[in-house]
Each structure stands twice: as C-alpha cells, then as structure tokens.
Amino acid sequence: MSAPVGDIGLIGLAVMGQNLILNMNDKGFTVVAYNRTTSKVDDFLANEAKGTKVQGAHSIQELCAKLKRPRKIILLVKAGPAVDSFIQQLEPYLEKGDIVIDGGNSHYPDSIRRTKELEAKGLLFVGSGVSGGEEGARHGPSLMPGGSTAAWPAIKEIFQKTSAQVNGEPCCDWVGETGSGHYVKMVHNGIEYGDMQLIAEAYDILKRGLGIHESEIADIFTTWNKGVLDSFLIEITANILKFNDDDGEPLVTKILDKAGQKGTGKWTAIAALDAGTAVTLIGEAVFARCLSAIKEERVRASKVINGPQREPFRGDKQQFIDDLEQALYASKIISYTQGFMLMRETAKELEWNLNYAGVAGMWRGGCIIKSVFLGDITAAYEKNKDLESLLFDDFFNKAVHKAQPGWRRVIAQACLWGIPTPAFSTALAFFDGYRSEVVPANLLQAQRDYFGAHTFRVMPGKENPRLLKGRDIHINWTGRGGNVSASSYSA
Numbered sequence: 001m002s003a004p005v006g007d008i009g010l011i012g013l014a015v016m017g018q019n020l021i022l023n024m025n026d027k028g029f030t031v032v033a034y035n036r037t038t039s040k041v042d043d044f045l046a047n048e049a050k051g052t053k054v055q056g057a058h059s060i061q062e063l064c065a066k067l068k069r070p071r072k073i074i075l076l077v078k079a080g081p082a083v084d085s086f087i088q089q090l091e092p093y094l095e096k097g098d099i100v101i102d103g104g105n106s107h108y109p110d111s112i113r114r115t116k117e118l119e120a121k122g123l124l125f126v127g128s129g130v131s132g133g134e135e136g137a138r139h140g141p142s143l144m145p146g147g148s149t150a151a152w153p154a155i156k157e158i159f160q161k162t163s164a165q166v167n168g169e170p171c172c173d174w175v176g177e178t179g180s181g182h183y184v185k186m187v188h189n190g191i192e193y194g195d196m197q198l199i200a201e202a203y204d205i206l207k208r209g210l211g212i213h214e215s216e217i218a219d220i221f222t223t224w225n226k227g228v229l230d231s232f233l234i235e236i237t238a239n240i241l242k243f244n245d246d247d248g249e250p251l252v253t254k255i256l257d258k259a260g261q262k263g264t265g266k267w268t269a270i271a272a273l274d275a276g277t278a279v280t281l282i283g284e285a286v287f288a289r290c291l292s293a294i295k296e297e298r299v300r301a302s303k304v305i306n307g308p309q310r311e312p313f314r315g316d317k318q319q320f321i322d323d324l325e326q327a328l329y330a331s332k333i334i335s336y337t338q339g340f341m342l343m344r345e346t347a348k349e350l351e352w353n354l355n356y357a358g359v360a361g362m363w364r365g366g367c368i369i370k371s372v373f374l375g376d377i378t379a380a381y382e383k384n385k386d387l388e389s390l391l392f393d394d395f396f397n398k399a400v401h402k403a404q405p406g407w408r409r410v411i412a413q414a415c416l417w418g419i420p421t422p423a424f425s426t427a428l429a430f431f432d433g434y435r436s437e438v439v440p441a442n443l444l445q446a447q448r449d450y451f452g453a454h455t456f457r458v459m460p461g462k463e464n465p466r467l468l469k470g471r472d473i474h475i476n477w478t479g480r481g482g483n484v485s486a487s488s489y490s491a
C-alpha cells in the first residue's frame with residue numbers, strides 16, 4: 001500500500017464539515033473525508049470537492065490508513081452518542097499518540113470524560129469550539145481547542161492556518177485542559193445571547209422611547225459601529241434595520257417577537273448557578289427570551305395591565321443617544337467581566353490553566369461576537385494574566401467610569417417610560433453591588449440566624465466579648481427558646 005498522504009481526516013459531511021474541509025484544503029492541507037452514509041463522500045468528491053486535493057474514504061479503516069502519523073481526525077457529527085460511537089469505531093485503527101478532535105457542539109462534561117477515556121488508552125483527545133457557522137467554517141472560523149495538551153503542537157499549524165485571521169493573528173490558540181475548549185465555546189454563546197439582548201434593548205428604547213424610525217435607528221447603529229461598539233452584531237443590526245419589505249416597511253417590524261433558543265445560553269446560566277458566580281446578564285438574556293416566548297399571555301396581559309403614561313422625551317435627543325451608546329458599552333463590559341469571572345471560577349475548580357488573553361483573541365474574528373473590544377480584553381490579560389476581573393484593568397476601569405452617568409440616565413429614563421431593560425439594569429445592579437464595600441447581606445445573615453439559627457460572623461472591627469472574631473455566632477434574638485445553633489442539630 002502507498003504511503004499515507006492525509007494531513008488530517010474529517011468525519012461528518014454535513015455543511016459545517018464540508019466547508020471546514022474545503023477551508024483546510026485551501027490552506028494547503030490534504031484532508032481525508034468520511035461520512036456514516038458513504039454515498040455523501042462520493043457526492044462531495046464529485047461536486048463541492050471536485051478539483052481539490054481532498055481524498056475520500058469509505059470505511060473508518062480506509063480513513064485511518066490514509067492518514068499520516070500521528071493521525072488527526074476531526075469529528076463534526078451530531079453531539080451526543082454519535083461522537084462516542086465514532087470514537088469507539090476509530091479506536092481499533094488508532095495508535096499511541098493519535099489525536100481525535102471533536103469539533104461539534106458537545107457539552108463540556110462530555111469532553112472532560114472523553115479526554116480522560118482516550119488518554120487512559122494512550123490516545124489524545126481535543127474538544128474544540130468551532131464558531132462562525134457555515135460561513136466561518138468555509139472562510140475562517142474562531143477555533144477554541146482544549147483537551148490533551150500534548151496534542152497542541154501536532155494540530156497547531158492546521159488549526160491556526162484554518163481559523164480566521166485578525167491583523168495577521170489567528171483566531172485560534174490553545175485554550176487549556178480537558179473540556180475547556182467546549183467550555184469556552186459555551187461561555188462564548190452565552191455572551192452572544194447577552195450582546196444580542198443589549199442591542200435589542202437599545203433598539204426598543206430608540207423606537208418606543210424616543211420614537212425614532214428603523215431607518216434612522218440604522219444610521220445610529222452605523223455611527224456606533226465606528227466607535228467603541230465596533231462589532232459584527234452592531235453592523236448586522238444596522239443592515240437588518242435598513243432592510244425593507246416590498247411595501248417599504250422595515251421587514252423587522254413584521255417578525256413575530258418570540259425568540260427561539262438552542263440551549264447553549266441556558267447551559268452558561270446553569271453553569272454560572274452551579275459555580276456560584278453572578279453571571280446575571282447572560283441569565284437575564286436567557287429569561288428575556290423565555291418571556292418573549294409567551295407571546296399570547298403577554299398579549300392578554302397588555303390588555304389588563306397598564307404601564308406609565310409615556311411622556312414624549314423633552315431632553316437633548318443626541319445627548320440621550322450618546323448616553324445609550326455608553327450604556328450599551330458599559331453593560332457589555334459587565335457582561336464580559338462576568339463571563340471571564342465564570343471561566344476563572346471554573347478553571348480554579350477543575351484545575352485548568354486557562355489562556356484568558358488567548359480566549360479573547362480567539363473571539364476577535366470568525367464568530368458572531370467578533371469585535372474591536374475583544375482586542376482590549378486580550379491586552380488587559382496580556383498585561384496581567386491573573387487579572388481578578390476586567391474592572392480592575394485600567395482601560396476598562398476608566399471606560400466604566402466615563403460611561404457611568406449616561407448609563408444611569410438611560411436606565412432611569414427607561415424605567416419612567418416603562419420600557420424593560422433587563423440586561424442594562426442587571427449590569428448596573430451588578431456594578432453597584434461589585435463596587436460596594438458593604439452589601440445588605442448582614443441583614444440576610446441576621447434573618448437566617450433568627451429563623452434558622454444558621455449563625456453569622458462578626459464584622460471586622462465590631463468584635464466584643466459576645467461577638468467573637470472568627471467564630472460562628474448564634475444570638476437568641478427573641479429571648480425565647482435556646483441558644484442552639486443550626487449546626488448543632490442534625491436535621
């Protein structure tokens with residue numbers, strides 16, 4: 001048999017898989033393609049891949065035989081059992097040091113498990129976030145690989161050449177251990193939910209608050225896209241708002257206001273609750289979609305629940321629009337701050353060495369949340385890889401201070417108008433909580449001790465013989481009952 005020619009194999013010839021193969025082919029790599037339904041291999045070779053270096057395989061054995069060592073095989077199949085099934089089918093034909101890469105939408109706990117299982121067999125596993133949809137896969141996606149660290153040198157060149165490039169830098173770097181690639185992809189999707197919700201709230205305020213028509217709102221977004229908000233989502237929002245139906249009406253005004261979701265935003269919110277990290281903005285973005293989904297109930301409610309009489313805006317309109325830009329920017333800073341706090345917390349718990357500067361760099365191009373802003377996050381983590389939160393970085397610290405007055409004015413005005421701003425408002429509430437040396441959790445602790453004898457600790461500087469430092473204290477608040485604390489009962 002002739003020497004193997006394949007640089008990398010790919011299983012799963014749906015659109016994403018086909019596009020990623022063609023992309024890797026363009027970058028000079030010889031890809032071997034395989035699919036469960038093998039007729040798709042022939043179709044692909046005869047059509048989309050015609051005239052390329054792409055090779056076909058009609059069995060797993062043939063696929064493995066055509067690959068140079070260490071073998072690298074990307075799975076782009078439906079997340080779940082199909083991934084495990086292919087790993088099982090591949091194993092008999094793989095040798096020590098070969099690399100299985102899952103580029104699908106797997107949930108990170110599966111990637112943690114698969115890394116451990118394959119490493120125990122002397123194989124290497126990579127779970128890679130792939131973002132940017134079909135277009136990204138074809139012309140340069142954001143790639144977020146994590147897993148067996150020993151695999152990185154072997155796949156680095158293919159991955160970094162295949163990914164999107166921003167200012168000559170690849171939107172791909174090694175994320176970290178085990179399931180971290182898919183974890184970071186999940187957080188990326190949650191952040192995408194947040195960014196979209198913030199833009200939707202800004203649109204709502206401009207439309208229902210200021211009474212501005214879509215065509216003019218499009219111009220405002222176009223202007224914003226030249227400043228600190230410069231990003232793909234702002235750009236496409238301007239284009240969407242400009243897009244008219246045949247009767248000249250903005251098409252967006254005819255779209256039913258019921259948002260769908262595939263669940264990765266929800267995963268991020270659940271992960272945040274599990275980690276005990278206040279990722280409130282993504283949470284609100286998920287809930288806003290839930291509220292949108294009960295359209296019929298909202299229609300009924302709108303008939304019987306009145307909001308405030310909406311007064312026409314009498315202030316300086318341009319000033320308010322500038323404030324709104326700052327409100328959007330500040331809220332976005334909070335959302336990313338929260339997202340990175342979540343990754344930091346999980347990394348601590350799972351003992352991952354996460355490459356935070358690299359993560360922001362990977363998101364700079366090729367994906368939905370790509371923006372200039374991400375370059376600033378990369379810079380912040382390059383300055384200090386152990387940064388506690390983005391708000392401690394000089395650049396972002398100055399930015400939120402500058403944005404703060406306008407941010408508050410916008411939310412106050414929206415409240416008076418009765419226009420919901422769950423994402424803007426939760427961002428500001430987080431900001432005010434985060435910068436508070438003292439929060440009213442003292443009262444919560446007192447309540448918990450009062451009704452449940454859950455005990456509390458004394459505030460530094462307030463110690464006395466009854467309130468001893470470093471001790472779990474229980475007070476008999478009512479003068480009745482005993483002094484037994486909750487930890488003394490075995491409930």
Ligand code: 2AM
Binds near residue numbers: 035076077078081085
């Ligand atoms: P198919 O073309 O044979 O259906 C996206 O659905 C990709 O995942 C396709 O390549 C599809 O293969 C593959 N796929 C989906 N479910 C699968 C399964 N249970 N086993 C193997 N491949 C699967």
